[in-house]
Amino acid sequence: xxxxxxxxxxxxTVVPSRYDLTLxxxxxxxxxxxxxxxxxxxxxxxxxxxLNANELRLDDATLTAADGRTVEVSKIRxxxxxERATLDLAETAEPGEWALAISFRGELNPRLTGFYRSTYTDxxxxxxxxxxxxFEATDARRAFPCWDEPDLKAVFAIxxxxxxxxxxxxxxxxxxxxxxxxxxxLIRFADTMKMSTYLAAWVVGRLELSEPADARGVPVRTxxxxxxxxxxxxxxxxxxxxxxxxxxxxxxxxPEAKLDNVxxxxxxxxxxxxxxxxxxxxxxxxxxxxRSTQEEQLGVAETVAHELAHMWFGDLVTMRxxxxxxxxxxxxxxxxxxxxxDLRPDWEIWNMFTRDRTNAFEIxxxxxxxxxxxxxxxxxxASGMFDTLTYVKGGAVLRMLEQWLGAERFRDGIxxxxxxxxxxxxxxxxxxxxxxxxxxxxxRRIMDAWIFQPGYPAISVDLMGxxxxxxxxxxxxxxDDDPTSWPVPLTVxxxxxxxxxxxxxLIEADGAELELLAADAVVIANAGxxxxxxxxxxxxxxxxxxARAMNVLSPxxxxxxxDDAWAAVVAGTASAGSFLDLVQGSKDETDLR
Ligand SMILES: [Zn+2]
Numbered sequence: 001x002x003x004x005x006x007x008x009x010x011x012x013t014v015v016p017s018r019y020d021l022t023l024x025x026x027x028x029x030x031x032x033x034x035x036x037x038x039x040x041x042x043x044x045x046x047x048x049x050x051l052n053a054n055e056l057r058l059d060d061a062t063l064t065a066a067d068g069r070t071v072e073v074s075k076i077r078x079x080x081x082x083e084r085a086t087l088d089l090a091e092t093a094e095p096g097e098w099a100l101a102i103s104f105r106g107e108l109n110p111r112l113t114g115f116y117r118s119t120y121t122d123x124x125x126x127x128x129x130x131x132x133x134x135f136e137a138t139d140a141r142r143a144f145p146c147w148d149e150p151d152l153k154a155v156f157a158i159x160x161x162x163x164x165x166x167x168x169x170x171x172x173x174x175x176x177x178x179x180x181x182x183x184x185x186l187i188r189f190a191d192t193m194k195m196s197t198y199l200a201a202w203v204v205g206r207l208e209l210s211e212p213a214d215a216r217g218v219p220v221r222t223x224x225x226x227x228x229x230x231x232x233x234x235x236x237x238x239x240x241x242x243x244x245x246x247x248x249x250x251x252x253x254x255p256e257a258k259l260d261n262v263x264x265x266x267x268x269x270x271x272x273x274x275x276x277x278x279x280x281x282x283x284x285x286x287x288x289x290x291r292s293t294q295e296e297q298l299g300v301a302e303t304v305a306h307e308l309a310h311m312w313f314g315d316l317v318t319m320r321x322x323x324x325x326x327x328x329x330x331x332x333x334x335x336x337x338x339x340x341x342d343l344r345p346d347w348e349i350w351n352m353f354t355r356d357r358t359n360a361f362e363i364x365x366x367x368x369x370x371x372x373x374x375x376x377x378x379x380x381x382a383s384g385m386f387d388t389l390t391y392v393k394g395g396a397v398l399r400m401l402e403q404w405l406g407a408e409r410f411r412d413g414i415x416x417x418x419x420x421x422x423x424x425x426x427x428x429x430x431x432x433x434x435x436x437x438x439x440x441x442x443x444r445r446i447m448d449a450w451i452f453q454p455g456y457p458a459i460s461v462d463l464m465g466x467x468x469x470x471x472x473x474x475x476x477x478x479x480d481d482d483p484t485s486w487p488v489p490l491t492v493x494x495x496x497x498x499x500x501x502x503x504x505x506l507i508e509a510d511g512a513e514l515e516l517l518a519a520d521a522v523v524i525a526n527a528g529x530x531x532x533x534x535x536x537x538x539x540x541x542x543x544x545x546x547a548r549a550m551n552v553l554s555p556x557x558x559x560x561x562x563d564d565a566w567a568a569v570v571a572g573t574a575s576a577g578s579f580l581d582l583v584q585g586s587k588d589e590t591d592l593r
Contacts, residue, residue, distance in 0.1 A: 007082060008377060008378050008379065009149065010050055010052065010084075010147055010149060010152075011050055012043065013042070013043050013044050013046050014040050014041070014042050014043065014046060014049050014050075014051075015040065015043065015147065015152055016038050016039065016040050016041075016146070016147045016152060016154045017039050017041060017154050017155065017194075018038070018039035018154050018155045018156075019036060019037075019038050019039075019144070019146065019154055019155070019157065020036065020037040020038075020157045020159075021034065021035075021144055021156065021157065021158050021159065022034065022035045022036070022158075022159040022160075022161065022186075023115075023144070023158075023159070023160055023161070023202070024160075024161040024162075024184075025115070025131045025160070025162065027108075027117075027129040027130075027162075027163070027166075027204070027205065028129075030107055030108045030117055030129075031106070031107055031108070032105065032106050032107070032108065032115060032131070033103075033104075033105055034056075034104045034105065034106065034143075034144055035101070035102075035103050035104075036101070036102050036103075036104070036144050036145060036146075037099055037100070037101045038099070038100045038101075038102070038146070039097065039098075039099055039100075039154075040098050040099075040100050041095075041096070041097055041098075042093050042094065042095050042096055042097075042098055043095060044095060045092045045093065045094055045095065046092065046093050047088070047089050047091075047092050047093075048086050048087060048088050048089060049063070049086070049089070049093075049100065050084055050085070050086050050087075051084065051085055051087075051145050051146060051148075052083055052084055052138075052140075052145065052146055052148040053078055053083070053084065053085040053104070053141055053145040053146075054080055054083040054114070054139075054141045054142045055106060055107070055109070055114075055142055056078070056085075056104045056105065056141075056142070056143075056144070056145060057078075057104060057105045057106070058076045058078060058085055058102055058104045058145060059103045059104060059105065060102070060103045061073040061076055061087050061100065061101065061102045061103075062100075062101045063089065063093060063098055063099070063100050063101075064098065064099045064101070065093075065096065065097075065098055066096065066097050066098070071089050071090060071091055072089070072090035072091070073087045073088065073089060073090070074088045074089065074090040075087075075088040076088075083138070083141055083148075085145055087100075102145050104144070104145060106142070106143065108129075108131050109142070112134060112266060112267065112268040113134055113142065113268070114133065114134070114135070114140075114141075114142025114143050115131065115132075115133050115142060115143035116131075116266075117129055117130070117131060118131075118132050118205075118264050118265055118267070119265065119266065120225045120265040122206070122226065123227065128205065128206050128225075129205060130203065130204070130205030130207065130264065130265070131202075131203070131204045131205060132201075132202070132203040132204075132205070132262070132279065133200070133201045133202055133203070133274075133279075134201075134267070134268060134269070134272055134279065135198045135199070135200060135201070136199075136269075136272060137198060137322055137325075137382065137383075138379045140197035140198055140200055141197075143200075146197050147197070148197045148198070149196075149197075149321075150197075150198060150318050150319060150320065150321065150322070150425060151196075151318070151320045151321065151425040152196075152197070153194045153195055153196055153318070153423065153424075153425070154194060154195070154197075155191050155192055155193070155194050155195075156171065156191070156192040156195070156200050157188075157189070157191050157192075158170045158171065158188075158189045158192075158200070158202060159186060159187065159188045160186075160187050160189075160202060160204055161180065161184050161185070161186050161187075162184060162185060162187065162204050163183065163184055163185075164183055164184060164185050165206075166204055166205060166206060166207075167203075167205065167206070167207040167208070167209060167223065168187050168202065168203070168204040169202065169203050169209075169223055169260045169262065169277055170189040170200075170202040170276075170277055171189065171192045171199070171200060171201055171202075171256065171275050171276040171277045172189040172190030172191060172192050172256065172257060172258070172276060173189065173190050173219075173257050173276075174187055174188070174189055174190075175188050175189065176188040189202075190257060192256070192275060192276070193255050193256070193275065193423065195275055195315060195318070195423075196315075196318050199273070199274050199275050199315055200274065201272075201274035201275075201277040201279060202277070203223065203262050203264070203277070203279070206225075206226065207223050207224065207225060207226070208223070208224055208225070208226050208227075208228075208229060209221050209223055209260075210222040210223075210224070210229055210232045210236065212258075213236045213237075213239070213240050214240070215239065215240040215243040215244055215254070215259070216243075216244060216247070216253075218243060218254050218256075218258060218259060219258045219259070220236060220239045220240055220243065220258075220259045220260075220261070221258075221259070221260050221261070222235055222236060222260075222261050222262075222263065222285070222286075223261065223262040223263065224262075224282070224286060225263070225265065225282075228263070228282075228286055230288065231286035231287055231288055232286060233289060234287050234289050234297060234300055234301065235285050235286070235287075235300060235304055237343075238300070238301045238304040238305060238340075238343065239259060239261060239304055239308060241339070241342075241343045242304060242305045242308040242339045242343075243259065243308060243311075245338075245339045245342055245343075246308060246311070246312060246339065249338070249339075249411060249414075250312045250313075250414065250415060250418055251415040251419070252312060252316070252418055252419070252422070254311060254312075255275065255311060255312065255315065255316045256275050256276035257276070258276055259276055259278070259308075260276065261278050261280060261285055261304065261307075262277060262278065262280065263280055263285045263286050264279055264280065264281065264282060265282055267279060267280065267281040267282070269281070270284050270303055271284060271285070271303050271304075271307050272307075273307045273308075273310035273311065273314060273315060273332075275311060275315045278307045278308070280303065280307075284300060284303045285300060285303070287300050294347065298340070298344075298347050298349065298352070301340045301343065301344065301347075302336050302337075302340055302349070303336075305335070305336035305339040305340050305343075306332045306333060306335075306336035307332070308339075309331070309332040309335035309336055309339065310328070310332045312418055313328070313331050313332060313335065313414075313418070314328045314331075314332060316418065316423065317417070317418050317421040317423075317424065317425075317426055318424075318426070319425065319426065319428075320425040320426060320427055321376065322376045322379050322381070322382035322385075323373060323374070323375060323376035323382065324373075324426070324427065324428055325376075325382050325385050325386075325390075326372050326373055326385045326390040326394050326451075327373075327394070327428050329385070329390050329391055329394065330372075330390055330391065330393075330394025330395045330397075330398055331394075331395075331398060333391050333392075333394070333395040334394075334398040334399055334402070337349050337350065337353055337395070337399075348555075350556060351555060351556055351559070353392075353395070353396075353399075354529055354556045354559060354560065356392055357392055357393075357396050357532075358563055359388055359392065360388050360389060360392040360393040360396060360532075361456070361532075361534070361563075361567065363389060364393055364454070364455055364456055365455070365456075365475050365476055365477060365567075365571075366476075366478075367478050367479070369454045369455060370384075370389060370454055371451060371452050371453055371454045372389055372390065372393060372394050372397070372450070372451040372452075373428060373452060374452075393456075393532065394451075396532045397447070397450045397451070397532050399530060400450075400530055400531045400532050401443065401446070401447065401489065403491060403527075403528060403530035403531075404489035404490070404491060404504055404530070404531070405435065405439050405443075409438060409439045410435065410439075412438050413434050413435035413436075413438035413439060413443075414431075414434075414435075416434045416435075416437065416438050417430065417431050417434035417435070420434065428451065429444055429448070432444035432446075432447045432448070442487070442506075445487060446486075446489060446506070449485075449486045449487055450486060453484055453486065454484075455474050455475065455476055455482075455484060456474070456475060456486070456532050456533055456534075457472040457473060457474055457475060457484075457485065457486055457488060457533050457534075458472070458473055458474075458475040458533065458534040458535070458536055458568075459471070459472050459488065459490065459507065459525060459533050459534070459535050459536065460473070460536045460538075461535060461536065461537050461538065461541055462538045462541070463516070463538055463540050463541055464513075466515065466516045466519070467514065467515055467516060468492070468513065468514045468516055468541075469511060469512075469513050470490070470507050470511055470512045470513070470514070470525070471511040472485055472486065472488055472507055472509070475533075475534050475567070475571070477570070477571040477572065485508070485509035487507070488506065488507040488531065488533060489504070489505075489506055489531060490505050490506075490507055490526060490531050490533070491503070491504050491505075491526075491527040491528065491530060491531070492504075492505060492523065492524070492525055492526075493523075493524040493527040494516070494517035494518075494521045494522065494523050494524070495517075495522045495524070495548070495552045496517050496520055496521040496522070497518075499518065501517050502527060520544075521544075522544045522545055522548045522552055523537075523541050523544070524545065524552070524553060524557055525537070526557075526560065527557070528554065528556060528557065529556045529557055529559070529560040534564045534567055534568070535560070535564050536564070536568060536573070536574075542578075542582075545561060546581070546582055549561060561582070562582060562583065565578070566579060
């Protein structure tokens with residue numbers, strides 16, 4: 001058990017295993033009543049119980065032992081600054097399993113976090129209210145009292161009491177519906193898997209559900225405001241494909257019994273990967289395939305695939321603390337590329353990714369760049385991680401590793417990792433360790449250098465007789481003596497006549513060498529442009545590559561050849577004239593425009 005890091009980590013003297021939560025939202029007044037029973041394990045004798053609550057009024061609490069004995073809660077103290085509630089006990093609670101029941105009240109807020117209020121205007125011009133949730137990172141505590149940290153996983157049994165006629169969805173499928181005397185209905189949802197609080201979700205309002213599509217027995221629906229059913233076909237197609245594709249890739253069935261994609265008129269993020277109940281800003285989910293561009297469709301597909309990649313990576317296996325959020329996001333980004341590429345190879349999504357990567361190269365060449373992962377004490381410290389360096393550089397270094405290890409070996413390592421840590425929490429290095437165990441390659445050493453050091457190297461490639469010499473230096477135009485180095489995974493392709501060879505090398509601080517395939521060989525130093533590096537060829541090797549670019553380079557490799565050359569001009573290490581020669585040499589280019 002890690003030492004609690006005050007004031008951001010709760011004491012581990014009491015930990016939850018199950019939440020039985022009933023909420024009664026009144027969409028007209030914006031108020032909600034809640035009742036929760038939390039099954040807890042008291043780990044050592046306690047006289048107080050500390051948990052998270054924010055802007056909730058806790059009315060009453062009782063603590064009951066497994067044998068029915070109760071301990072009086074003598075006082076409830078809430079502290080909205082600390083986002084905590086402390087329950088003082090009249091006597092000591094001994095170690096063992098207890099049930100903590102709390103009744104509480106809150107308000108649907110307009111701030112798009114916690115349990116919040118979203119609105120739309122219906123066909124009659126009336127404002128309709130939706131009660132919906134967004135909890136990542138630390139806003140579950142605005143909806144119910146809880147141990148609101150990602151490693152304190154529990155099972156959630158969620159029930160909603162709502163006006164009859166409203167649509168209500170949550171993580172699990174609806175399992176029971178009971179009409180109450182006052183015209184409301186009690187809707188019970190199935191138990192979730194053991195998961196983090198930030199992944200709980202529910203949505204209630206005047207909403208429509210699409211007919212379920214089927215992903216190997218898992219019903220997939222889109223939840224949307226009335227009248228938008230004709231915009232759901234692409235989301236449905238991508239969802240079914242992604243669920244099946246990820247289940248095969250990860251070697252683990254989808255971990256929930258159903259999937260609802262919920263399109264919300266008001267949503268702060270693009271989308272949120274709540275297990276079984278993924279929420280989206282309406283514009284990134286609903287689209288008319290007949291009246292949209294390929295780019296818009298690709299955007300929807302990528303977003304849906306990204307969220308569904310999280311159902312396993314992030315939801316089934318979750319970072320222990322928020323420093324790991326970059327890996328969660330980078331991995332989902334990387335996986336969404338694989339899944340969308342499988343669905344629509346004609347979209348050539350890796351070409352798009354490689355072009356986007358130029359942006360990450362530029363940001364990461366500045367002195368102001370940051371390492372991908374850094375220390376996070378308060379959850380807010382991690383908010384700076386939701387940027388290009390996480391999504392694009394993070395995704396790109398995973399792509400680099402995958403291509404260097406080989407797609408199958410990488411996949412097997414991912415399976416090993418998910419299988420070992422299912423329903424649990426991990427540190428970033430647990431992924432590297434699983435890949436290392438699977439492949440025997442020094443994955444942890446390589447990846448630690450890439451994620452804890454800012455920047456990236458330029459690789460100089462020089463012809464030395466019958467050998468090729470590779471050396472590295474950090475690409476940072478504002479400095480010329482930066483000593484940072486990386487173990488650089490690189491796949492080198494050589495072509496001579498009909499002969500072709502690919503070698504995987506690892507370039508250390510003192511460089512690396514490789515035998516030249518033949519005296520006239522063309523050397524493509526970063527095959528598939530898979531590694532997150534710039535490449536500088538010496539004059540001879542560059543002229544060979546340029547001369548044969550249209551025959552032996554893929555569109556991505558040609559793009560990178562030009563992109564790297566331009567970066568060298570901007571950095572002042574190459575002349576503008578050499579760049580123009582190169583562009584002149586690729587005037588027959590028709591791809592990637
Ligand atoms: Zn994500």
